[in-house]
Amino acid sequence: MVLSDLATQTIVNGLLLGGIYALAALGLSLVFGIMDIVNLAHGHMLMVGAYIAILLFAATGITPLVGMLLAMALMFGLGVLLQKVLLQFVVDEGLEQPIIVLFGLALILQNLGRVILGGDARTADIGIPGNGFDVGVAFLSFPRTVTFVVAVLLIAATWAFLQYTKTGQAIRATAQNRTAAKYMGINTDRIYVITLGIGTALAGAAGALLSMLFPIDPYVGWSYLLKTFAVVVLGGVGSVLGTLVGGLVLGVSENLGALYLGGGYRNVVSLLIFLGVLLIKPEGLFGGSGGGE
């Protein structure tokens, strides 16, 4: 009985965490679906976003929920800059060059994080009072619940943006067929800039949310890159709903893995799920082979 309560609690916590994973993965999925680039620096961008929220909280005590907005704005700027200064040279040049440019960027961000902030793990507090509540046998802690709700709201907002705004339509058109989109008068260069900006901003938002739950150090980038890519693979590239489901699945299975196999296997479980899905059904459990939904 105790075990089953524990298992229920673990699943609930996994779902709440999964929402943030989904938010982080959405940025990666957008960039992959539209620009055909795997952003190897995505996890490191998440780390930077987390540090922005942590530093703001440490300096002023402003809750990371507000810090998240600052992180998103700054990271949007970083994404735009990255596309305009570096990636535009390599974006349609095949596989090797973008991968290596982004790999290099990940190294730079990790190094700067270590030099400026030190190698120690840091964390922020939610900074606003509130109590969790019980649902059946499970307890929903306040920070986990708030971060989950914010993450899902941001995912919904991104979906609505893609679905209902003119720019969103242009982004989806570019994802479907970039040549045809160009002929229809869409400025695909501008679409790339916006897409990378949004993708980076979402990474920053997820980082800010995670900083309230877990310690962040400059080396978390690789592990979050693999986690978010696992979600993209689970959900299918370019599918918003699939990404959400993928995030929840990953969050739950990771927590269950940590519960039954020991904390050291938390990451191993997510990586094995990732490799398994990649090998068995590389187009993802949901959705097609790319393109907006």
Place this chain on the structure above:
Amino acid sequence: MAFLEKKPGESLATDRRVLAISALVVLWLVAVPFTTTDSLTGLILTGLVFVMLGVSWNLLAGYAGQISLGHAAFFGMGAFVTAWLSTPTGAGFPESIQVPLIPAMLIGALAAALIALVIGPIIFRLSGHYFAIGTLALAAVIELVMLDQRELTGGATGYYIQADLSIGELLSHGDVMFYLTVIATIATVVITYLIVRGPTGLGMKAIHDDEDAASSLGVNPLKYKMYAFVVSSFFAGLAGALYGHYTLYINPQSTLAVSWTIDSLVVVILGGMGTFSGPIFGAGLFLVLDNGLSAVVSGYSEAVEGILIILFIIFLPTGLYGLIKEYLVEEVSGSDAAQTE
């Protein structure tokens, strides 16, 4: 400098100037332990390890076109398997399985190749971005599992290796390891050269350029990818075994760390991806830059590596090799034209 203008089918090794330069380099390497300090010998040994890593990664990524981000796994597994055989008690194995160091290193490299042979058919179901990130994940899994297996790897404390190959007062253990590394580097370069210049190398280049077209012409992509992957992993494992038994200490967190993948990649990008002598130039440049710049801007070595590979891949994708070649060819183009038969 016409040797830089060889056609693909022609052999670089037939050029006497290249042979002469190579012989001079080897002679210089032989003299290194006697003429320099121990720390400089160690530095040059590290450079040779970079050559082995770069040449092997280049075979897989530059020639066969498979961007693997898991090279560190093979480097580290080569080191660990060798360590289990050279110092079995460290992992709780019976003393009786101890093997002399040189065969142990070959077995370690073979073990790395065997891992590649087993996982190759699975991981090569992925291609492009998925392959790159799949190999990154695979290396991460191996690192995490090895870190967790404390009794086998020492966990975060690491694994101390007992090995002593010193020859009397004449050569210390480090010096002997240096010579072994020189021999292994020459073997890596020569064998990779023979593969690249032979029909197998042509097959690899064909699948790199256009896998579908090559496939339709009867080139089996999986066969050539596997060939590159297994050979590349063997030499990466050998490099790991040598480096681990030079430092006499290995640790899952550093020996299997992604930094070895990064180093392999940086060496190849600096030198010129998909060019044969690129990684050799690249290793030299990397060693100079890494040590020179870390003296100037200490603590920023990763950022410097990152900036270098970004700048090189965007503005100088043919690397140092391409730069040298362009410079020399321009300079001698007049006399070159006169020489052609």
